[in-house]
Amino acid sequence: MTDNIYDAVIIGAGVIGLAISRKLAQEGKNILIIEEQGQIGSVTSSRNSGVIHAGVYYDKDSLKAKFCPEGNRRMYEYCDSRSVPHLNTGKFIVATSNNEIEKLENIYDQAKSVGVIDIEKVSGDHVSNVEPLIKCVEGLYVPSSGIVDTSALMRSYLGDIEDNGGMVSYNTFLECADLKDNLFKIIVTQNNEEIEINSHILINASGIFAEKVANNFLFLDKSNIPKTYFAKGNYFETGKNLGIKHLIYPVPNEASLGLHLGLDMGMTVRFGPDVEWTEEINYTVDTSREEMFYNDIVKYIPSIDRSFLKPGYSGIRPKLKNQGEGKSDFKIDCVKHHGIDNLINLFGMESPGLTSSLVIADYVSELVN
Secondary structure, three states: OOOEEEEEEEEOOOHHHHHHHHHHHHOOOOEEEEOOOOOOOOOOOOOOOOEEOOOOOOOOOOHHHHHHHHHHHHHHHHHHHHOOOEEOOOEEEEEOOHHHHHHHHHHHHHHHHOOOOOOEEEEHHHHHHHOOOOOOOEEEEEOOOEEEOHHHHHHHHHHHHHHOOOEEEOOOEEEEEEEEOOEEEEEEEEOOEEEEEEEEEEEEOOHHHHHHHHOOEOOOOHHHOOOOEEEEEEEEEOOOOOOOOOEEEEOOOOOOOOOOEEEOOOOOEEEOOOOEEEOOOOOOOOHHHHHHHHHHHOOOOOOOOHHHOEEEEEEEEEEOOOOOOOOOOOEEEOHHHHOOOOEEEEEOOOOOOOOOHHHHHHHHHHHOO
16 A cells, blocks of 8 residues: 555546646646556547547537537647647538438538638539549538547657656556545555555546446445446448548438548548447447448449448447437536536547547646646
């Protein structure tokens, strides 16, 4: 046992946990990150599309809408200043039939209302002139969308943390935490050894495990822990550069934002994520989903060769609303929610968490003493 006392302990070394830790370390706080895995960002943060989102789809009063447009601007500034590989590709949202045009109009109005800059309506001919493989009747052009090398971004955050005296404890498992005399008593195991860590601030940034972690806080009323639902997102890859330079998003349907055409830093095309509701954490891509992928993709790329599609990777998104219950927002609980000073629980942290990470870090910093 040890009497280690930190200003802040952050549980989870994904992109959001790292961003929060970076902010607190730069403020002069003595911080420790507890991470179950042997490296940073290996659960959800490395299993996404790497998109720098503009903030187009989020309801006006949501935290996602509050954080994402500013997060977009901050992300480009950060990547430029730290030489983190990224590309401002821009994005087309495409309507492939006339009955989708009204939805496109609604997306445009919503995006303008939450502060997305420079979004513009374009014709199907314009889209095809810019991207000859893409066929649609109308579109929206979102110039602020782009892609980032997620691994490089997280390494940069980690570098800032370490430069300011913070550290990550890898292969470390939270057993429980209690609260005594305004000090969090955190019990972890590492190499089968039990260790006590004390901290003035405790932040649960454990992503898909946030509900599980919060249930190990002995001082927290269970009514303050929302149920988390798992939405698996599968990707199919082409391994090919098809000459497409922009992200391409179909008009969303009730179930999802549609099968996106994404790009990696080498401009190789991939498709996804879809939405596959699940109760277990399993990252195997079901090859039988290829037909559904192809049927969606061919609507906006009629010439796509189905043989190009190969099972890629998948990720799990933590949702606070179950299938059919509507849009899920972030939930960042502080003292005004649960009555416990300097405890922050971050639930439902999915897309656009990466894009918003620097802004989320500022927001959390303002919630703790």
